[in-house]
Amino acid sequence: MLRIDRYEPVVGKAAIDELKMLAGYLKGRAIQHINSTAMGGGVAEILSKITPLMQELGINAQWDIIKGTPDFFNVTKAIHNALHGKEVVITKEMWKVFNDVSRQNIREMNLYGEIMFIHDPQPIALIDRKSNAKNSKWIWRCHVDVSNPDEKAWQFLKQFIDRYDAAVFSSPHFAHRMKPRQVLISPSIDPFSDKNRELSQKEIDNVLNKYKIDPGKKPIVCQISRYDALKDPVGVIEAYKLVKRYVDCQLLLVGNRAADDPEADKIYAQVKEAAAGDPDINALMVEDIPAEINAFQRVSTVLVQKSIREGFALTVSEALWKAKPVVASAVGGIPLQIKHRYSGLLCHSVEGAAFAIKQLLNAPEYAETLGRNGREHIRQNFLLTRHLKEYMLLFLSLYDKDNVVTLA
């Protein structure tokens, strides 16, 4: 059985047939994905799934990694933060490290793709090789929130971006004025990954026992996010306290400590302080174990994502895929995933979040309808198969600049 056929019961035969038809127009074409890491992070995860699926569909897709030094990756981390709008000092020496390592990769890498698919800022300078392969097409895929970037860092990258044939962003908020065609392709979730697959009751019970959670006690309001001020966990506690005046419930906060985030302990301490004295608040610092996150989502009554800023927030798609009612801030990619009052509730403040949570706890049928609509919305628009389809359309779009392309 082909891997792609596993998705047929989830998205339907016609949708899989459509993927196969589309792949027929790209048969044998060499696509070379390049990023900076083979493991860890969302980009590597998606490439590890999409590349074999493309190969299976007859596309000659390959995936290669650039070489870098620890200094280089410190610089690219700083660039990443600057693109997120954080105040970061990038010195001349740091830019030199970036340029030196880039030049080494430009010299040494074997670039053979008819379509070069470059992911994120780390390998962006490889575009210098475009002049050596005049018939090749180059795509830059930006997985970062660049809605409000540090101007200096952005202008540095833009000199490269403007030489690509197309740039891909995850949200309309990330669009800029630039030379290449800008394509909107949202990320996706894999329904068969540990974070999203169906779980047995035993698997769920193991997680509940491990963390001493009793879903039978009171309805669970839950936010799953790393402890970061931008995820506003203290705001979630404030919203819960407003809800609790009228509806008895318990709050579950689940987060991990990102390795590169020294602020996590400070935020976790603030959360503990805000939660003090309330036995119905459970703030867990956990390892990022996908099947456990899956279980936390499945036992929750309402899932919350009260972020102040977001990239795309795939946690929302994960929650909706489990047909859970979701209350989330209208930031970043969240409004693409939730159509307010149709597939979830959007909010803009602590009070708004509290009002929405109360509504959902008091109206379980309405909550169920939103959850059901949410799952369908994810099925149609945010699964890996849609992502694969849009990548294939993107490849085809490189050869035709019209807005209507007829394939014979």
Next chain:
Amino acid sequence: MGNSTQQNNDKSFRFYTRLHLRVLTGLRASDITGFLRLLKTVSGSSIYYHTHHFLQQHQYLSPEPPNDFAHWITNALNEEVLGEKIASIDTVQYPSIRALRDKIILTMEDYVEKNPRARLRFASPDRAFHFIESVSFILPTPYLARTLSDFVEILKKVTPNSIYFHMFEARLRLDMETNDFSFWLGTSLFEKELAKEITSLDPYTFTMEALRKKLVGLAEERIKSVKDR
């Protein structure tokens, strides 16, 4: 692309499908004045995207969410009356995107003239309206109908994208008050009544699956009535 692409020389009907790639224009508006200015100048493809994409992206929802323009005016600018006016524009009445664009502009200009304070409303930066275009890819499916029975069986299994292409886009593509299915049924199978029934549907008021069911129902009824004769 004309009807001849679906209707083959032997009078059979080829089902096509249409897939979309979204393209960001980098154009955004935060108030009605800026929005109207861009509405007049963005490509037809952008008007098409914002008034039609929800049909495919939210094809399971009934009632369906309003078009993007109405949704933004209501929820980001809090101009509910204008939002309702835009949402209730009868899209099916407009044979071209140009005509639809003109109607939206006229409705907005008329409203702003009578309610000048609407110009003072601003959306917060995170709720600005981003104009998006759509690149369309039209491709043939393996499905070919020669008879009404073939037609029904294929209709049951094609993707909503295919039904969407033949029902919604056909009107805009043909610049006629019909759709590919009706055109073929009427001119090749001489099923004039059935063709008329399908033409008179307002496809914008169905979910895609409900529309599929309706089409299948109408065609099956016709097959049954022929058998019962």
